[in-house]
Amino acid sequence: MSTSEAGEEAAAAQPVRRLRRAERREQILDAATRAFARAGYAATGLDDIAAEAALTRAMLYRHFESKADLYRAVLDRACLRLAETTGADDFDDAAIPALLRAASADPDGFRLLFRYAAREPDFRELIDSITAASREVGRRNLARVIPEGPWLDWAANLIPGFTLEAVIAWLDAGRPDPEHAAERIAAAVHGVMAAAQP
């Protein structure tokens, strides 16, 4: 007890890693992304997030106004990263490698955006800028090979979500041969498109 007052107990626990504000904010966003990606907004408590970040709840409030504010920041960053990695894609076949890159770069954010946020009424707006554009462009591309009608609607509704699910399934499968993964997923998408043709 002479040299250090910190070591009162047997376990002298690491002396608390401190970060500067901006870095801590990022670290919290990382942790929150992981936590939210497990169960979505409603089912994830602030305690879960604090535990994931190895912090107390109080610290969360020093960086974010509220749970909703934190969630928005998480989604915003995930959207931003996605946009940066893919680069304003056209949602044709050329977009698939970009999606694979984006999903690899930020798997938790990717899953969160498309497995959960897409179905949460209060926050769907935040990613609508992405999904709306992709649906629109996707539909235009489809219209070149599928005649107007219910089966075009069917394909246009189905394919964007399917493409994203295929990418997530690729993540879940351990990201096998990244060289040709895009080709396979594109082939799968074409298979679905073919089924919608007359």
Place this chain on the structure above:
Amino acid sequence: MSTSEAGEEAAAAQPVRRLRRAERREQILDAATRAFARAGYAATGLDDIAAEAALTRAMLYRHFESKADLYRAVLDRACLRLAETTGADDFDDAAIPALLRAASADPDGFRLLFRYAAREPDFRELIDSITAASREVGRRNLARVIPEGPWLDWAANLIPGFTLEAVIAWLDAGRPDPEHAAERIAAAVHGVMAAAQP
């Protein structure tokens, strides 16, 4: 005001349609299925359900122990109907027409089961009997055309969910030509399978 004390106000409102217990229970389950199918368990309040059923909250508690109990009853009935309509399917191509029949017969229940309940940790168990079996059988069928490896995992993870999404998209598209819808969806599934082959 002479013949009827009920008509105190201008609008004599229909004299409250009464049902016997069992029928009312079914009617509540119908309404709750619709309400839950819009936003899932957490985001749906008892007030929403009561409004949908055109009843007061108190009545809900005369028929169900709790919100969770009601939800379980809703899911159970939807599972039961599904099982009855499809009849212990094998989740090969022969199952697709059965799924279309089931989705047509109970669209709200179908959507609820596979769009929401499948992602709700607390209740997933209730439909796991279905999804687990379908995944298992589906994987065995896939293993006949795809060699063991990550792409088999990929397809096995992706296809069951995709099939269900394809059925829901068909509902959303207005159920076009039911005669050949199963063929188209089967073709789409085959297209995905083909993409997983070497």
Place this chain on the structure above:
DNA sequence: CCACTTGTAGAACCCGAAGTATACATATAG
């Protein structure tokens, strides 16, 4: 006509989780 069931209306209670407050500890820049 009576008893019973089905129904309304709404206040009150309760609990978990979000959000707030205060006191204290200590790395680290300057």
Place this chain on the structure above:
DNA sequence: CTATATGTATACTTCGGGTTCTACAAGTGG
């Protein structure tokens, strides 16, 4: 060395929504 930013710990308040309770109204079968 000291000031300050970063952090812990914990108790407290607030709030929404599920749950309970009480009081009353009225259709229906025996």
